[in-house]
Amino acid sequence: MQEESPRQKKIGTLLQQEVAQLLQAAVRQQGVANLIVSVTKVSVTVDLSLAKVYLSIFPSNKAEYSLNALKENRYQLKHDLSQRLKNQLRRIPDLSFYLDDSLDYIEAIEKDLTHPDNPIIPKPPTK
Numbered sequence: 001m002q003e004e005s006p007r008q009k010k011i012g013t014l015l016q017q018e019v020a021q022l023l024q025a026a027v028r029q030q031g032v033a034n035l036i037v038s039v040t041k042v043s044v045t046v047d048l049s050l051a052k053v054y055l056s057i058f059p060s061n062k063a064e065y066s067l068n069a070l071k072e073n074r075y076q077l078k079h080d081l082s083q084r085l086k087n088q089l090r091r092i093p094d095l096s097f098y099l100d101d102s103l104d105y106i107e108a109i110e111k112d113l114t115h116p117d118n119p120i121i122p123k124p125p126t127k
Contacts (some may be wrong), residue, residue: 003028004043005045005046007048008043008044008045008046008048008112010082011044011048011051011089011093012041012042012043012051013042014088014089015042015044015051015053015081015093016039016041016042016053016084017087018081018084018085019039019053019077019095020039022080022081022084023037023039023070024037034059035057035058035062035066036057037055037056037057037059038055038056038057039053039054039055039056040054040055040056040100041053041054041100042054044093045093047093048093049093050093050094050096051093051094051095051096052096052098052102053095053096053097053098054098054099055070055097055098056099056100056103057099060104063099064099065124067097067099070097073114074094074095074096074097077095078092078094080094081095082124
């Protein structure tokens, strides 16, 4: 995979900020309690036609439901983005959403390392 160009990075950062603001406003507007949605990364294709939006959703038991709701409403989100960015971007890329499970992965590693049966840390010899 080739490295992103400066233009791709700039557009990805802009989309990341705007999508995060739209999602936070939507969560507040719906009055949903105990739900945190953060946009961890946005990567844009070379032709700027597709943006992969990686989300971290807490609590993780609501993640799949929230992700499906976003996928169903991606056209409305794209329209809202186009209204906000009409003076900055000529064409808004199509959005595809993915769960960023890196926090769960890190948590699992930390749990395994602190578990008494950790295979990495040798056990003291027993007498």
